Amino acid sequence: MNKKTYILTSGAVVLAMAQILSYIKFFELPQSGSVTLASMAPILFFPLICGPKYGLITSFTYGILQFILGGTFYHPLSLLLDYFIAFGALGITGFFTRDLKSFIAGSALAMFLRYLCHFLSGFLIFAEYAPAGQSPIIYSAVYNSFILVEAIITIPVLIILYKKVLPKIKRVI
DSSP states (O other), rough: HHHHHHHHHHHHHHHHHHHHHHHHHHETTTTTTTHHHSSTTTHHHHHHHHOOOHHHHHHHHHHHHHHHTTTOOOOHHHIIIIIIIHHHHGGGGGGGOOSSSHHHHHHHHHHHHHHHHHHHHHHHHHHHOOOSSSSSHHHHHHHHHHHHHHHHHHHHHHIIIIIGGGGGGGOOO
């Protein structure tokens, strides 16, 4: 199999896995957002195999899929922050492939960037949902903390994938 075919098929499999995992929800929030069964793990792991360029393309594509297959449109800025940029940021793990410690640090950074995008969206667009008397900044910070829970679920999965699966996979980077 040539390199481009391998990358394309691997990316498609990763997107399918992430999308399926995103439907396994532990809980879902009222204005969107949920804690899933490590749905970010395949997207974060993919750049280890195919590099940052394809990792960024795949993670951005995942944001589009998340929107098309169940997202909510409130505002054009929300579309950018909550889907395209937030999920697209997950691909930066491709720049942190030196070793397990670097990969986990890169994954934590990617998930933090996703949180930051959702936080900004919550503060800028969804401030009206903040309870009376509560700062929209605090509301958005707390509401979007579901990403922290998702990260706590995802990081152990990434460690297992790195140690057990990565040595058995053909890498193209």
